[in-house]
Amino acid sequence: NAGVMQNPRHLVRRRGQEARLRCSPMKGHSHVYWYRQLPEEGLKFMVYLQKENIIDESGMPKERFSAEFPKEGPSILRIQQVVRGDSAAYFCASSDNRETEAFFGQGTRLTVV
Amino acid sequence: ELKVEQNPLFLSMQEGKNYTIYCNYSTTSDRLYWYRQDPGKSLESLFVLLSNGAVKQEGRLMASLDTKARLSTLHITAAVHDLSATYFCAVDNTGTASKLTFGTGTRLQVTL
Numbered sequence: 604n605a606g607v608m609q610n611p612r613h614l615v616r617r618r619g620q621e622a623r624l625r626c627s628p629m630k631g632h633s634h635v636y637w638y639r640q641l642p643e644e645g646l647k648f649m650v651y652l653q654k655e656n657i658i659d660e661s662g663m664p665k666e667r668f669s670a671e672f673p674k675e676g677p678s679i680l681r682i683q684q685v686v687r688g689d690s691a692a693y694f695c696a697s698s699d700n701r702e703t704e705a706f707f708g709q710g711t712r713l714t715v716v
Numbered sequence: 717e718l719k720v721e722q723n724p725l726f727l728s729m730q731e732g733k734n735y736t737i738y739c740n741y742s743t744t745s746d747r748l749y750w751y752r753q754d755p756g757k758s759l760e761s762l763f764v765l766l767s768n769g770a771v772k773q774e775g776r777l778m779a780s781l782d783t784k785a786r787l788s789t790l791h792i793t794a795a796v797h798d799l800s801a802t803y804f805c806a807v808d809n810t811g812t813a814s815k816l817t818f819g820t821g822t823r824l825q826v827t828l
Contacts (some may be wrong), residue, residue, distance in 0.1 A: 636812070645806075645819055648816060648817070694758065
């Protein structure tokens with residue numbers, strides 16, 4: 604049973620480009636959480652999604668960031684017109700319901716040059 | 717707004733010594749987690765603490781929770797080099813088990 608899979612593991616983008624980060628939850632999990640970790644800091648919650656629904660996006664920046672979790676396929680975190688401050692590790696976690704602990708993926712390390 | 721503070725932020729200790737990492741949080745919580753993170757890696761769940769007075773132990777690590785003081789501790793006994801990592805506590809106070817507020821982390825370095 605594969606764990607939470609994120610890809611790519613490393614992503615380099617030039618300022619102004621778009622970044623797409625993918626997260627495939629564990630088998631049987633329909634709840635996905637995205638977190639951002641800036642260098643030398645703890646993780647900060649961004650968004651919580653269930654299949655086809657955004658449940659809580661209170662941690663998402665108001666502009667340039669969006670997330671989806673379609674009926675089929677992985678969850679996608681999309682960052683438009685990236686800036687240097689977007690450089691961070693982005694972690695995805697999944698669970699089978701909102702009351703159980705989620706498992707974290709390996710993360711995508713985004714570098715904006 | 718929930719705030720989670722850890723101290724110390726950095727800890728260098730010799731093998732064989734004991735030490736405690738502290739995690740304070742500002743509002744009532746449903747559960748508290750401890751995670752380990754190695755450089756460039758994901759988070760490994762160590763403990764989940766659900767109730768006041770909860771104590772859990774795994775190997776050289778022991779975690780406890782005092783909900784009245786809003787304090788959790790991670791105690792390291794007879795440290796070994798393999799324990800070198802960054803340790804995070806995280807708190808859930810929303811009823812959504814994985815919408816967590818993380819502490820800033822404690823970077824532990826165990827020297828020979």
